[in-house]
Amino acid sequence: MDITEYIRLVFSDYTLRTITLGTAVLGAVTGMLGSFAVLRKQSLLGDAISHAALPGIAIAFLITGTKDGNVLLLGALVSGLIGTFWIRSIVKKTHLKSDTALGLILSLFFGLGMLLLTFIQKQPNANQAGLDKYLFGQAATLIESDVWMMTWVTGICLVVLLLFWKEFKILLFDADYTKTLGFNTKFIDILITTFIVVAIVLGLQTVGVVLMSAMLLAPAAGARQWTNSLGYMVIIASFFGALSGVVGTAISASQNNLSTGPVIVIIAGIFVLISFVFSPSRGLLFKQIRFIKNRRDLQLHKTLSFMYNIAKTHEDIAHPHAIKILNNFQGYTRGTLQKLVKKNYVNLDGSLWSLTEEGYKTASNLYNQQTKNDE
Structure with missing residues (x-):
């Protein structure tokens, strides 16, 4: 499939158009929010949240007995938020460092999720088939309503980002100074973290639990090599994420038996590699x-x-x-x-x-x- 044929199919084929738009929007929002995770030195947070969402998916299915995407993602969101706030509590109320807390929650929730999935798979119910797709994602299951939901979430994130831009920026680089100015740092921190969790949960259906952290961090890591400006970094990361989604979808669609999620992550990794080598200010070359x-x-x-x-x-x-x-x-x-x-x-x-x-x-x-x- 050449580029002209692919472009024609994007406009004529419903499935390909939906997947392309969905992965592009997902890449943009994860790149935008991933910039804050990278700059806050919370790179493992995305990995922990994505793994923490797995038991929420399983519990939502056990409660409802259906594979309704919105219900499962709602369960993933609740589980991810619980895991996130457990991490915050462990760091604040114990002597453990954040990396230890992230590792504990990641292992605990992922182990629980795998246990519940194993239990579900052994049930005499045909509805449970396909839940394991959330481990590595299945972009082909995206429908138009999913894309609209991603678009609305991206729009809300962008509006909130613009409204609280000054507060987010100050908190990123000097939390103590933010407190002295009278800002509610706890609220701002929770707001950023919540949107990161939402972005991760949105990507579980497309990229999966295992690879979602790469989708969050790779575009931001690549963008960081090109600029020292937070604004430009967010824009470049969103562009890298969206382009990774589009290119990864195109490559996956042109080949048989090639999963879309892993290909998107590989393309994002290639952008990071190019940035590490060829960026004018920090590139190795x-x-x-x-x-x-x-x-x-x-x-x-x-x-x-x-x-x-x-x-x-x-x-x-x-x-x-x-x-x-x-x-x-x-x-x-x-x-x-x-x-x-x-x-x-x-x-x-x-x-x-x-x-x-x-x-x-x-x-x-x-x-x-x-x-x-x-x-």
């Missing part, structure tokens, strides 16, 4: 380029400073002894000399060199600075 450039500049400055020392201590720099000293200098190469000539620091006449006026001033400053550092 540009860091290496800057390192090489700085090392070459240092080599040039060392050579220029050394030439200044020779010119200062030798009356005749054309003397073989002076030339030998320069040739034996560790930082000296013919290439270095040519670069100094290009910068108009050195004049070269055959094998003879001399400092230009600009080169002499620059070298004098470098030599004096080096002398001070040595002292």
